[in-house]
Amino acid sequence: MNKRLISVLCVLFCSLPLAALASGPAAPAPQDTQKAQIAARFAAVNTIESSFTQQKYMALLDEPVTSEGVFYFQKPGRIRWQYKKPFQNGFLIVDGVTYRLEKDKKEKQSSPLSSNMAAQMLAWLTFDLETLSKQYTLNFTPDGVILTPQKEGFLKQIEVVFSKQNPQALSRVEIQETGGDKTVLIFHNPKTNQKLPAEAFK
Numbered sequence: 001m002n003k004r005l006i007s008v009l010c011v012l013f014c015s016l017p018l019a020a021l022a023s024g025p026a027a028p029a030p031q032d033t034q035k036a037q038i039a040a041r042f043a044a045v046n047t048i049e050s051s052f053t054q055q056k057y058m059a060l061l062d063e064p065v066t067s068e069g070v071f072y073f074q075k076p077g078r079i080r081w082q083y084k085k086p087f088q089n090g091f092l093i094v095d096g097v098t099y100r101l102e103k104d105k106k107e108k109q110s111s112p113l114s115s116n117m118a119a120q121m122l123a124w125l126t127f128d129l130e131t132l133s134k135q136y137t138l139n140f141t142p143d144g145v146i147l148t149p150q151k152e153g154f155l156k157q158i159e160v161v162f163s164k165q166n167p168q169a170l171s172r173v174e175i176q177e178t179g180g181d182k183t184v185l186i187f188h189n190p191k192t193n194q195k196l197p198a199e200a201f202k
Contacts, residue, residue: 034140039129045168048073048126049200050190054083057182064184071125071187072200079122080200091118094201124158124173144170154178168192 050071055064069083082090082101092099092106098115099106123131136147144161156176163171169190175183
């Protein structure tokens with residue numbers, strides 16, 4: 001979000017205190033109101049279940065690399081992100097511990113980088129506004145939110161689109177990298193606050 005430079009004319013200085021008294025407390029900005037509404041909506045989510053399609057666009061390839069998988073979330077911080085096609089892998093977070101998934105096996109990850117990347121994805125997918133606001137500038141749109149990193153890195157921006165059928169879930173996430181590559185996640189029939197399969201976090 002670009003910063004705006006506001007110039008105040010000297011001739012208005014005397015009238016500002018009177019205007020402030022006359023207008024009373026300032027009304028919340030539209031974006032603040034929208035942020036509060038979205039935060040309340042997603043705070044009420046205890047579980048999420050969805051299948052997804054991932055499209056990875058790379059400058060060196062003419063066509064995107066497409067993968068399919070499933071995604072589970074359970075509050076406060078359990079998540080399973082598993083690819084089914086063309087490969088069977090992914091990651092699992094249970095009680096603050098991150099595991100790498102490879103077919104029917106899981107391996108505990110001790111690398112801070114792996115844990116951090118998994119935690120970042122958890123924040124995007126569950127739309128944790130408190131966490132995201134510390135790392136991104138948020139620009140709310142009619143359909144969702146655009147997140148711009150506050151620090152320079154490999155990410156350029158993340159566009160999040162809410163599901164029209166289920167406003168407590170996401171329908172699409174587009175992750176743009178500074179190098180030009182991008183990843184598009186499309187969620188199919190996301191379900192919230194329903195009982196999850198017993199094997200979801202095993």
